[in-house]
Amino acid sequence: MKTTHLSPWEQEEYVIDRPTPQMLRHLSECAECRDAVEGLERSTAIFRSAATEWSAESLAARPRQLLVGAGARRPVTALRWAIVGVLPLVLMALVFLGLHPSLHPVRPVAAINSSNNEANRDDALLEQVDEQLSVAVPASMESLTHLVSTERGNGAGADVGAPGGKPFVQTN
Amino acid sequence: MSMGALEQLIQVGEKAAEPVRDRMIAELEDVNTLCATYRSRIYRYALLSLRDADLAESVTQDCLLRAHRARDEFRGDCSVATWLTRIATNLIRDATRSRKFQFWKTAPAVDVGVLADRLRSPGLSPESSLVVREALAKVWDAVEKLPGKQHSVFLLRFVEEMELPEIAAAMGLHVGTVKSHLHRALAAVRKAKERTR
DSSP, rough: OSSOOOOOOOOOOHSOOOHHHHHHHHHHHHHHHHHHHHHHHHHHHHHHHHHHHHHHHHHHHOOOOOOOTTTTTHHHHHHHHHHHHHHHHHHHHHHHHHOGGGGGGOOOOHHHHOOOOOOHHHHHHHHHHHHHHTOOOGGGGHHHHHHHHHHHHTOOOTSSOOSSSSSOOOOO | OOOOHHIIIIIIISOOOHHHHHHHHHHHHOOOHHHHHHHHHHHHHHHHHHOOOHHHHHHHHHHHHHHHHHHOOOOOOSSSSHHHHHHHHHHHHHHHHHHHHHTTTOOOOOOHHHHHHHHOOOTTOHHHHHHHHHHHHHHHHHHSSSSHHHHHHHHHHHHSSSOHHHHHHHHHHHHHHHHHHHHHHHHHHHHHHHOOO
């Protein structure tokens, strides 16, 4: 039986690893060494309790997060292959749609002619209105008509300002 | 060879039997199981090492994700917990080296007095509560001041309650080195405790 007390190293060894039978025998008989060893165990136990409490509290305050990207390796790989497979088909479809004549309809000649005829009719109608307006000028404003006709003759419209800066009066 | 050393070899060096290994790989295969089983453990280790909840969460996520992705490389020569601890240890070391961590390290992360109050059992007298509070403050302070590897080894042994060979495998150290770190750490704790008297 060991008669001397356990050294600090032996006390630590008791807490760290498995105690030897000699240590156990000595501790069963020596209250002083037992107190020292129990003190060390209490210190580690209180630290463990506090650490566990702190960690649990901290973890509880955090939302449970899913592992971002977990298992994403295979779906991403599959997606890449899908894109590689589908992309040529999409490109071919776009080329087909771009070249197909049915998607670019040619305007028929008859339609072009009809739109030209409409423009001519519009011009004729405007001239007719001008003539009617000229006839309908009241006698009091007759002296001004030559100005309008002069401007027309110069190629400017009725709403264009006069050479003096004053606008012409619109007649109806 | 001593019996202890032989047991260590049996526990760590020997490859797990096929059914055990299959069960381990199944654990790694399912992310939800992996997360549910090991998240709190890895988070605790990371939080106590880094003293930063956001960084600890980041390390935990990264650790579980890496383990899941590298599951094909798991040989089953240690437990999943030990393997995860090894990954976490590396990630913690990287995080500790980062400049951001060096900057924030000075900030106190936990109020030990509040923790001691939470641990107080209802039947404890005010005097005993005060003793517990002071003891915890001293031990906590001593552990926080431990250098890197001593600190990690202390956490793994006395908080995670891992066996010495498991700690050695997780830290990439010899069992003798682990014991040496633990002796020094306990000596520091003992010294801090004696100052309370």
